[in-house]
Amino acid sequence: MMDSIVLIVFVTFKVLVFGTGMFYAIKWHYDRGQKEKKMDKRAVLRAGGQVAAVFMLALLGMGLFTFFITRMTGLSLTLP
Known part of the structure; x- marks a missing residue:
C-alpha cells in the first residue's frame, strides 16, 4: 500500500516537472521564432x-x- 502511494506521488511530481519544463521550452522557442521570422x-x-x-x-x-x-x-x- 505504501509503495503504491510513493509511486503515485513520484510519478505525479515527475509529470509536473517535465510538463512545466516542456511548456517553457516550447514557449521559449516559439517566442524566439517570432523574433526571427526572417x-x-x-x-x-x-x-x-x-x-x-x-x-x-x-x-x-x-x-x-x-x-x-x-x-x-x-x-x-x-x-x-
Missing part, C-alpha cells in the same frame, strides 16, 4: 526533414546493432 520556410522544412532522417537512420542502426549483439551472445529472440 528564416525561409523551405529552410526550416529541409532542416526538419534532415533531423527526421538522421533520427530514423540512428534508430535503424541501433536496432540492427541490438539484433546482431543478441545473435552473437546466443540470446533467444523468439516470442513465447
